[in-house]
Amino acid sequence: MGRSINAQDNPQSEYVKAIHDMGRIIMVRFARPWLQFEFLYKRTQWGRLEKKSLEILHKFSLDTIKQRKMEYKRLKSQKIGKEETSISGKKKRQAFLDLLIEYSEENEFLTEENIREEVDTFMFEGHDTTAAGINWAIYLIGRHPEIQEKVYRELELIFGRSERPASSADIREMKYLECCIKESLRLIPSVPFFARNLTEDMIIAVILYALHRDPKHFPDPLKFQPERFLPENSMKRNPYAYVPFSAGPRNCIGQKFALLEEKVVLSSLFRKFRVESLGKFEDLKLTGDLIMRPEEEMFVKIFPRNET
Ligand code: HEM
Structure with a gap:
């Protein structure tokens, strides 16, 4: 805005x-x-x-x-x-x-009121969701050193020693980082559920938190495993087994933008720093809010790459 x-x-x-x-x-x-x-x-x-x-x-x-x-x-x-x-x-x-x-x-x-409602929606949907997504991705990547090394190697291949900011072409190359973002949104979807106002009788409730942890579609569901989202591993999956941005005509209008934003922020961080997440994933308490956030502060240690 x-x-x-x-x-x-x-x-x-x-x-x-x-x-x-x-x-x-x-x-x-x-x-x-x-x-x-x-x-x-x-x-x-x-x-x-x-x-x-x-x-x-x-x-x-x-x-x-x-x-x-x-x-x-x-x-x-x-x-x-x-x-x-x-x-x-x-x-x-x-x-x-x-x-x-x-x-x-x-x-x-x-009217001005109509514009205000649109602005409200975009302001809210456009920042808190992505911020929470970035937060969880940092934490989860920081908990898995071997995955973080793969992220770093991909970024090294793209940027080499260059300090340039990420371009659209660079972002397209961040395939493994994209798998990590998707896997984070699977395990901890920023928007944990959505609802509908029904105009005819039907039973509906979509709890993403549970859906994304269904072992039928995601074996060993609690494991953070970005490779699940490599094309060869996701091709046969039911498209409705993973819907962090909802599905159908009222799905998220900002999903491409959100992925882009997450890639820009996360690549900027992981290019230059190594992250170590503190505390156990199992011990983390999540809020039951509209947006899935940690109940308390989450701590990570950050080390500059050129000093480690
Ligand atoms: C990781 C980030 C994001 C996630 C997980 C997310 C998730 C969602 C979900 C699940 C819905 C649908 C809710 C429903 O079906 O009732 C939705 C709707 C929406 N999102 Fe996002 N979103 C994200 C980022 C963004 C961004 C960056 C924008 C804007 C720039 C945005 C704008 C919207 C709007 C306007 C809607 C309402 C669409 C409609 O009702 O037709 N979202 N989002």
């Missing part, structure tokens, strides 16, 4: 806190039938916290839209924007939010 929240310098960011609180609140309410009554719920500490958190989240999205609208108008007045070309001479793709803003200027039925 073109907005920086400096979350790493400021882990206490109220946006980040509100996101975490909302994940918890939704799960708490979901599991307590008496909290389904609106009049009761809004008087509880959870109802009050939800109101406060939503205010923070909606304000953040609205501010982002406002800032971008101003920028859009400024660029438009200078006749930059859609036709803008980058230094390489290629046409720049339009940012998602600019697209919505432009559309709403020409079509009244796309």
Whole structure:
């Protein structure tokens, strides 16, 4: 969306806190039938916290839209924007939010509220999921030195001694790293379940956490084994046995982007550092939130490659 929240310098960011609180609140309410009554719920500490958190989240999205609208108008007045070309001479793709803003200027039925809802969805789906995925991948790769060496050897082949940032072509070559990301999302899917509002009777519940650990499709399911995702090993697997991004018409719109983002971050780390994860995987407690996060802090040791 073109907005920086400096979350790493400021882990206490109220946006980040509100996101975490909302994940918890939704799960708490979901599991307590008496909290389904609106009049009761809004008087509880959870109802009050939800109101406060939503205010923070909606304000953040609205501010982002406002800032971008101003920028859009400024660029438009200078006749930059859609036709803008980058230094390489290629046409720049339009940012998602600019697209919505432009559309709403020409079509009244796309209200500010509608844009805000889209921005909310993308902001949430676009960061916490990937961040959790990266977190788990680092941890799991850090627990398996032999797998980490394979990751490193692949990166060494791609980059050699070069310090250049990863290009699209480099990213395509990161085949083993991609297997590791997929295997992490199998063992600990960032989104552990999804649900549907049914319009006709049917029984449905997709618990990814359980589905991805079905020994019928993934023998020795608790083992972190990226080779499961090599083409020769996944070809015959039922395509619905592994669905970290859901499936069907409402699946994740950002899945390719998410993989790309994870590869960029993880390759940057593993090119230069060796990671050692502390504590046992079996002892890790997971949150029952909307996003699968560790209950407590997770610790890894990081060693610069050129010193080991
Ligand atoms: C590892 C990272 C990610 C995972 C595991 C993930 C997972 C999912 C899942 C399981 C759903 C479907 C939920 C359902 O079926 O009800 C979903 C939907 C969605 N995701 Fe992702 N996601 C990730 C990253 C992203 C990113 C980076 C973006 C945006 C840039 C994104 C945008 C969306 C949107 C907009 C939807 C709603 C699509 C719709 O309802 O039609 N996601 N995601």
